[in-house]
Amino acid sequence: MRSLQYKIIPDRSILPAITSHYIILQPIELEIKTAYRRYVKTKGLPITPPLNTCNEQKDALIAAYENRPKAAKLEWIDLIYYNGLESCPFCGGDGARTIEHYLPKACYPEFSVFSLNLLPSCGSCNTKRNNINEYGAPTALLHPYFDKLLLSRISLYVDIKVEYGIPEFGPLLYDQDGLTEEEICRVDHHIDSSVDEITYFNKCRALFSEIRGRSMRWPTVAEFRKEVVSYEFYLCQKSGDYNSWRYAFYHGLNRLEDEDINVLVADVLGTQPT
Ligand SMILES: [Zn+2]
Structure with a gap:
């Protein structure tokens, strides 16, 4: 988007x-x-x-x-x-x-x-x-040429929940503060009409495997946020993919508490879940 x-x-x-x-x-x-x-x-x-x-x-x-x-x-x-x-x-x-x-x-x-x-x-x-x-x-759907302003005010994230150390990927969400009801209605309609659920959930799982497959290790969750999450944000913003699923995935991950991130990515942190 x-x-x-x-x-x-x-x-x-x-x-x-x-x-x-x-x-x-x-x-x-x-x-x-x-x-x-x-x-x-x-x-x-x-x-x-x-x-x-x-x-x-x-x-x-x-x-x-x-x-x-x-x-x-x-x-x-x-x-x-x-x-x-x-x-x-x-x-x-x-x-x-x-x-x-x-x-x-x-x-x-x-x-x-x-x-x-x-x-x-x-x-x-x-x-x-x-x-x-x-x-x-x-x-109407959002128009990539004409709805620049509205699109720039949306920051998508994947709703990630962690249960017993396993991630559950929910729908794409965004912060609705400052948006009018009409704008929210359009964005929701756009997401509902455009996101193919199977492709989306498979992408979330693939991105999660990608993190787990990283050979490099980070000593703490704070380091992981700084080196991996921030770097992914930087790459997405640089290529203009601000609201890609990749961006939304890392945005969703970054919203989690340290404890949940620790459980999810323990093998890339070099620490064990507590
Ligand atoms: Zn598409």
């Missing part, structure tokens, strides 16, 4: 290339241009009715996205895959190797090839969401 820096794509100047390749779109070129402007004005929220396109126009818009003919100047779409992201902007899981249409193309075909609507995402949450952000949806 993170915001992204938008790379400016001249959508309005690309549009004539698309309509000259797909002639059936020419009668609605101006309407599409107006819809692009409105999308920016409303920050992508699914509150504006979709354009009234005929089936052939809808097919042409979706074909433009799927086929990306050179003549339509859509080669920039392929570059979205080469994003270098270590975590998914939507859920925070690993990588972002698919393209998410923030407003789904089935409902809003006019934004099928609109750069602000095309975002890198991981496959698991992309499949899970499907058409969730369709017209009239009561709550």
Whole structure:
């Protein structure tokens, strides 16, 4: 879950290339241009009715996205895959190797090839969401380009409980202080719609094994917090993966009492649980 820096794509100047390749779109070129402007004005929220396109126009818009003919100047779409992201902007899981249409193309075909609507995402949450952000949806997902401010105020953590020395990984949580009810509702909706539970819990277990597998040992919990946890925070913040699952895992770990950390990571501390 993170915001992204938008790379400016001249959508309005690309549009004539698309309509000259797909002639059936020419009668609605101006309407599409107006819809692009409105999308920016409303920050992508699914509150504006979709354009009234005929089936052939809808097919042409979706074909433009799927086929990306050179003549339509859509080669920039392929570059979205080469994003270098270590975590998914939507859920925070690993990588972002698919393209998410923030407003789904089935409902809003006019934004099928609109750069602000095309975002890198991981496959698991992309499949899970499907058409969730369709017209009239009561709550919208967080938009990595437009919800920067809200995203910067969220600090996710994994709810970790320790029972008899065994960690139990709960859902992703965050501190709600200072957020309005509407903001909380959006963040909760975003997490519920994006986090694939199986992938998430497997990642938590893998991160826990990773800690246990460390060959280096630290004399105290305080040293462990300083050398391991703080370093992981630093790495996540440096790469912009502030709310990745990795970040949330270490954040959750850091919230535990010393005693619980001692029990969980005794073998990497060189001390025994008391
Ligand atoms: Zn994802």
